[in-house]
Amino acid sequence: MGEVQEVTDPMKQVMEIFLEMKDTSELMVDLAYSSLLYNNLEIASEVEHLNGQVDEMSSKLQRIAISDVSQRSPDATIMLLKLCTYINSIADAAMSISNVVLRDIEPHPIIKQSIKESDVGIYRIEVRGKSILAGKKLGDLRLATETGMWLFAIKRNVRWIYGPEEGDAIEKGDIIFIRGPEDGMKKLRSVAKGKVRTLQ
Amino acid sequence: MGWFKKKRPEKIEYENIGVKESLIEMKGLSEQIIDLSYSAILFDSADIAGQVDELEERLDELLYNIRIGLMLAARNREDAEQLTGILQVATATERIGDASQELMQIFEEGVEFRPFAPFFLKDGDEKIWAIRVAEESDIINRQISELGIESETGSRIIAIKRGPKWLYDIEPDKRIKGSDVLIARGVEDGLKELVAYAKGEVKWGKYKR
Structure with missing residues (x-):
């Protein structure tokens, strides 16, 4: 996730904060379900961490919306505040989902099954050294366009990359966390294993 | 969906479908309802907003089913502890429904959001577009699953406007029609x-998959 740049135009500034909030809330939902699916505390605490970021962005956005945007258009301010509340609710829901993991009880198998059997699934795949994915930047791979799979996290040894950007590369041995339809996952899995040499 | 109104929540009838099935449906609905909420504002569509209400009602029904199913399933303390987690997930997805419905009130409050909506909602990592299918496109009369639109283009169809009608139940066997x-x-x-295929500029071809 990129830094929100200082822009003088308040409309542009709120737009940038808003988009960052929206993308973060979507990432949180993906991570929340992953934390349950893999009973993973690290992912669950990242959801908590991101929630803090959403809160910060939210107060910043509300402040600008009220102090600067409202002079230009009260309607735009109302819309922004409503969207802000909405995204906060989604972030809270994600928190609440991942909180299940933070208790010391293994999540009920039904939870895992329901995530697995959804038509938008969440999967993790290891990238082998002989795969064409290894060493390539996400921006060049265009995974979402080619396979329908959205890559939202990478585990590299002990390190995590949450919400990777176009400039981030996949390395051999990475575990990639992806969301999307099952047929897309199968396609990507063969490529990650090195069995298939093209994403087309 | 939505065959009875939600006015009195206590009147929701218990439907004997499993907790797992209900949870799967809730997860799907909570994702769909977010996409539809943004779409309703982005395309200024009261019809889509109405669909958000319908999905929210369904989420309520499903949560009710899950509550009952879980109460019947707990035999001891350990069971109850594990089952509580299911309830927590279900409640969270239902809250997304509530929040969506609340957001849709913007349509009733006379807020002039139209000029700003595209400015704030057209971007992001994933975007929502309205794409018209031209008569010369070869995706016409073919099933969404047969085309594999999502795995081929990474675009997920969340609704279809067909003439004056909106279709929200996008099953895999749904066929695309000209001017959709x-x-x-x-x-x-x-x-x-997807735009290039829909315009007929690029042919999908027979054996893409």
Whole structure:
């Protein structure tokens, strides 16, 4: 996730904060379900961490919306505040989902099954050294366009990359966390294993 | 969906479908309802907003089913502890429904959001586009699953506008028709590909999959 740049135009500034909030809330939902699916505390605490970021962005956005945007258009301010509340609710829901993991009880198998059997699934795949994915930047791979799979996290040894950007590369041995339809996952899995040499 | 109104929550009838099935449906609905909420504002569509209400009602029903199913399932303390987690997930997805419905009130409050909505909602990692299918496109009369639109273009169809009618139940066997407007969510590259197919500029071909 990129830094929100200082822009003088308040409309542009709120737009940038808003988009960052929206993308973060979507990432949180993906991570929340992953934390349950893999009973993973690290992912669950990242959801908590991101929630803090959403809160910060939210107060910043509300402040600008009220102090600067409202002079230009009260309607735009109302819309922004409503969207802000909405995204906060989604972030809270994600928190609440991942909180299940933070208790010391293994999540009920039904939870895992329901995530697995959804038509938008969440999967993790290891990238082998002989795969064409290894060493390539996400921006060049265009995974979402080619396979329908959205890559939202990478585990590299002990390190995590949450919400990777176009400039981030996949390395051999990475575990990639992806969301999307099952047929897309199968396609990507063969490529990650090195069995298939093209994403087309 | 929505065959009875939600006015009195206590009147929701218990439907004997399993907890797992209910949870799967809730997860799907909570994702769909977010996409539809943004779409309703982005395309200024009261019809889509109405669909958000319908889905919210369904989420309520499902949560009710899950509550009952879980109460019947707990035999001891350990059971109850594990089952509480299911309830927590279900409640969270239902809250997304509530929040969506609340957001849709913007349509009733006379807020002039139209000029600003595209400015705030047209971007993001994943975007939502309205794509018209031209008569010369070869995706016409073919099933969404047969085409594999999502895995081929990364674009997920969340609704279809067909003439004056809106279709929200996008089952895999649904066929695309000429002059359909597809409401699709995806990354820009993939959406552009879908536009090219929909315009008929690029042929999907027979054996793509």
